[in-house]
Amino acid sequence: xxxxxxxxxxxxxxxxxxxxxxxxxxxxxxxxxxxxxxxxxxxxxxxxxxxxxxxxxxxxxxxxxxxxxxxxxxxxxxxxxxxxxxxxxxxxxxxxxxxxxxxxxxxxxxxxxxxxxxxxxxxxxxxxxxxxxxxxxxxxxxxxxxxxxxxxxxxxxxxxxxxxxxxxxxxxxxxxxxxxxxxxxxxxxxxxxxxxxxxxxxxxxxxxxxxxxxxxxxxxxxxxxxxxxxxxxxxxxxxxxxxxxxxxxxxxxxxxxxxxxxxxxxxxxxxxxxxxxxxxxxxxxxxxxxxxxxxxxxxxxxxxxxxxxxxxxxxxxxxxxxxxxxxxxxxxxxxxxxxxx
Amino acid sequence: xxxxxxxxxxxxxxxxxxxxxxxxxxxxxxxxxxxxxxxxxxxxxxxxxxxxxxxxxxxxxxxxxxxxxxxxxxxxxxxxxxxxxxxxxxxxxxxxxxxxxxxxxxxxxxxxxxxxxxxxxxxxxxxxxxxxxxxxxxxxxxxxxxxxxxxxxxxxxxxxxxxxxxxxxxxxxxxxxxxxxxxxxxxxxxxxxxxxxxxxxxxxxxxxxxxxxxxxxxxxxxxxxxxxxxxxxxxxxxxxxxxxxxxxxxxxxxxxxxxxxxxxxxxxxxxxxxxxxxxxxxxxxxxxxxxxxxxxxxxxxxxxxxxxxxxxxxxxxxxxxxxxxxxxxxxxxxxxxxxxx
Numbered sequence: 206x207x208x209x210x211x212x213x214x215x216x217x218x219x220x221x222x223x224x225x226x227x228x229x230x231x232x233x234x235x236x237x238x239x240x241x242x243x244x245x246x247x248x249x250x251x252x253x254x255x256x257x258x259x260x261x262x263x264x265x266x267x268x269x270x271x272x273x274x275x276x277x278x279x280x281x282x283x284x285x286x287x288x289x290x291x292x293x294x295x296x297x298x299x300x301x302x303x304x305x306x307x308x309x310x311x312x313x314x315x316x317x318x319x320x321x322x323x324x325x326x327x328x329x330x331x332x333x334x335x336x337x338x339x340x341x342x343x344x345x346x347x348x349x350x351x352x353x354x355x356x357x358x359x360x361x362x363x364x365x366x367x368x369x370x371x372x373x374x375x376x377x378x379x380x381x382x383x384x385x386x387x388x389x390x391x392x393x394x395x396x397x398x399x400x401x402x403x404x405x406x407x408x409x410x411x412x413x414x415x416x417x418x419x420x421x422x423x424x425x426x427x428x429x430x431x432x433x434x435x436x437x438x439x440x441x442x443x444x445x446x447x448x449x450x451x452x453x454x455x456x457x458x459x460x461x462x463x464x465x466x467x468x469x470x471x472x473x474x475x476x477x478x479x480x481x482x483x484x485x486x487x488x489x490x491x492x493x494x495x496x497x498x499x500x501x502x503x504x505x506x507x508x509x510x511x512x513x514x515x516x517x518x519x520x521x522x523x524x525x526x527x528x529x530x531x532x533x534x535x536x537x538x539x540x541x542x543x544x545x546x
Numbered sequence: 547x548x549x550x551x552x553x554x555x556x557x558x559x560x561x562x563x564x565x566x567x568x569x570x571x572x573x574x575x576x577x578x579x580x581x582x583x584x585x586x587x588x589x590x591x592x593x594x595x596x597x598x599x600x601x602x603x604x605x606x607x608x609x610x611x612x613x614x615x616x617x618x619x620x621x622x623x624x625x626x627x628x629x630x631x632x633x634x635x636x637x638x639x640x641x642x643x644x645x646x647x648x649x650x651x652x653x654x655x656x657x658x659x660x661x662x663x664x665x666x667x668x669x670x671x672x673x674x675x676x677x678x679x680x681x682x683x684x685x686x687x688x689x690x691x692x693x694x695x696x697x698x699x700x701x702x703x704x705x706x707x708x709x710x711x712x713x714x715x716x717x718x719x720x721x722x723x724x725x726x727x728x729x730x731x732x733x734x735x736x737x738x739x740x741x742x743x744x745x746x747x748x749x750x751x752x753x754x755x756x757x758x759x760x761x762x763x764x765x766x767x768x769x770x771x772x773x774x775x776x777x778x779x780x781x782x783x784x785x786x787x788x789x790x791x792x793x794x795x796x797x798x799x800x801x802x803x804x805x806x807x808x809x810x811x812x813x814x815x816x817x818x819x820x821x822x823x824x825x826x827x828x829x830x831x832x833x834x835x836x837x838x839x840x841x842x843x844x845x846x847x848x849x850x851x852x853x854x855x856x857x858x859x860x861x862x863x864x865x866x867x868x869x870x871x872x873x874x875x876x877x878x879x880x881x882x883x884x885x886x887x
Contacts, residue, residue: 364705367867370833374841417809417831450791451810468758469792490758492711500715526708 209341212273215518216441216462224517225272226541230524231265232277248293258329273342280348286322288315304360316389319397327401334402345403349410350387351425388428392435399440407443414448433460453478468522472511486518494529498536505540550682553614556859557782557803565858566613567882571865572606573618589634599670614683621689627663629656645701657730660738668742675743686744690751691728692766729769733776740781748784755789774801794819809863813852827859835870839877846881855887
C-alpha cells in the first residue's frame with residue numbers, strides 16, 4: 206500500500222536494494238522554509254495546529270528526499286497533557302515554572318484522557334497521512350519515561366540533569382510513581398497514534414546514557430520495556446537510547462523491531478553487542494555533516510558497509526543541527542540512496 | 547617517603563589492604579570552607595595565588611580524609627598561558643570574547659615558556675608539598691588537547707560543542723595545528739609539574755566521549771598518547787576519558803599507569819574491556835551521593851567487589867557536585883576505607 210516501503214521492509218529485516226534513510230529532526234531549523242514558519246508561529250502553536258504540523262512534516266520528504274516522514278511534534282506534549290505546564294522559553298528551551306519535586310507536585314500530575322488532551326496530534330496524523338498520499342511511511346514518536354522525568358523534575362534542559370537524578374536517588378518511590386504515570390500515558394498515546402495512522406513508532410531515550418547500567422534498568426529500561434510490550438503487536442517499534450551502548454544486548458531482545466544507536470558505537474561494535482539479531486538505525490555524527498561533501502559521501506559509504514545494507518536504517522546518531530547547510534543534508538541522503546554493495 | 551602510599555601502590559598494581567580513595571573536584575563547592583574563600587577571591591585568583599591554591603588543596607585531606615591530594619587549579623590555565631584569554635563569567639562559566647576559529651586566530655596562539663606563564667602553579671606545588679608533609683601523595687593534572695580545543699573554539703561550555711566539532715570537521719588542518727600546540731604546551735607543563743614535586747599526573751579528557759571512535763583517534767587519542775609517551779617515565783599517568791568506553795582497550799596499552807572510567811561502564815565491563823591488565827579508577831555516579839548514606843555504603847561495597855580491591859582506585863566517575871552534603875562525601879570515603887574483602 207505504501208509506495209516506498211524500504212523503511213518498513215528494513216524494520217522487518219527483509220533484504221533491500223539499499224538501506225532506507227531519514228534524519229532525526231529532519232523537519233528542523235536547517236530548512237529555510239521551516240524558519241519562515243518559525244518566525245510566524247511559536248513552537249507549541251506549530252505542534253498544536255494540524256495544518257502546520259502537516260506542512261512541516263512533509264517538508265523534508267519533498268525537499269530532501271528522505272524515505273520516511275516523522276510527525277512534527279515534541280516529546281513534551283505528553284507531560285503537558287499530564288498537567289505539567291511546559292513553555293518554550295526563547296533562548297533557553299523547555300521551561301517549567303514549577304518543576305515536579307515533591308509529593309504535592311506529583312499529586313497534581315495526571316494520567317490524562319488522550320483524545321481530550323492530545324486529539325490535535327491525532328488530527329495532524331490523519332491530515333499528514335492524506336498529504337503523504339502513501340508515498341512514504343509516517344513515524345510517530347514519544348520520549349521515554351526517564352527522559353520525560355528528566356525535564357519534568359529539572360524544569361529545563363541541563364548538562365547533567367542533577368536535580369532529576371537527585372529526585373530519583375533521594376526519593377525513589379516518588380520517582381517510580383511519576384515514571385509509571387508517564388508510562389501509562391505514553392502507552393495510551395502511542396496506541397492512539399497508531400490507531401490514527403502512523404506506520405511505526407520511535408521511543409526517544411535521549412538521556413538514558415546519563416545513568417549507570419544498574420540505574421538504567423531501574424529508572425529507564427523497565428518502563429521502556431512496558432511500552433514496547435504494549436505496542437509492538439500494533440506497529441513496529443524503534444527504541445533509541447542515546448549513550449545506552451551498555452544496554453544494547455538487552456534491548457535487542459525486547460521485542461522492538463529496531464534499535465537506534467549513536468555515533469560513539471562503531472557499526473561493528475553495535476552489530477556485535479546485538480548479536481547481529483536486529484535492525485539497527487543510525488549513526489552518523491550530526492556534526493560530521495559539517496565536513497566537505499566528498500568526505501560525507503565517503504563516510505556514509507563506510508558506515509553502510511560496516512553496518513551491512515540489510516537490517517539497517519541510515520540516519521544520524523542524534524538530531525540534525527540547526528546550522529547544517531541544506532546541500533550537506535541532501536548529500537547525506539543522496540549518498541545513502543546511491544549506495545551499491 | 548610518603549606515609550600513606552596506598553594510592554601510589556595501587557598505581558603500580560601492588561597488592562593493597564584496601565583500595566585508596568579520592569574524589570575528582572574534592573576541593574570544591576560542597577565544602578563550606580571552600581565557599582568562604584570563593585566569596586573573597588575570584589576563580590583565577592584562587593588558582594594563581596599559591597597560598598590559596600595550597601589551602602584549598604589540603605582542605606579535603608583534613609576534612610574528608612582522602613588518600614591523595616590533587617592540586618587546586620583549572621585545565622584552562624594552559625590555554626591562558628597560550629594567549630587564549632579565558633575569563634570565568636559568573637553564572638556562565640568559562641568564557642572567551644574571541645574564540646579561536648580562523649587561521650588568524652590560530653596564529654595568535656603561542657606555545658609559551660612554562661616558567662614565565664605558569665610559574666605560579668609550580669610555586670603552589672612546592673608550597674602544597676611542604677604543607678602536606680609527605681602524609682599523602684599530590685596529583686597534578688591537565689586537560690587533554692581535545693578538551694582544551696573544545697573550550698578554545700567553542701568559547702564557553704556547551705552541551706555538544708558543535709562549533710568545536712565544526713572547526714575540526716570543516717578545517718581539520720587548522721584543528722591539528724591547534725591540537726599540536728596544546729600538546730606541546732601540555733607536555734612541558736606536566737614535566738614542570740613533576741619537576742616541582744607532584745607524585746602523579748592525571749589527564750582529563752572530559753569531552754572525548756562526544757567523538758565517534760574514528761574521530762576520537764584522530765582528534766583526541768593520538769595527542770593523549772604523545773603526552774603519555776613524554777611523561778610516563780617521570781611519573782605515573784592516569785588517563786581519564788569521560789564517555790570513552792570504546793577506547794579503553796587501546797588506552798590500556800598506552801603506557802598509562804591507570805585509566806579513569808565513568809559510571810556508564812560497569813566495573814566488570816571495564817575489567818573486560820581492559821583485559822584486567824591495568825589499574826582502574828572510578829566510577830561512582832556523582833549524583834548517587836544524593837542517596838541515603840546506607841545506600842551509598844552498600845553501593846561502594848558492591849563497586850569495590852566488582853572492580854576487585856587490587857589495581858583499583860576508588861573515585862567518582864566525574865567531579866563531585868556542588869550540592870552534595872559533606873557527610874555524604876565522607877560516607878563515600880569512609881565506606882572505601884572500611885572495606886574488607
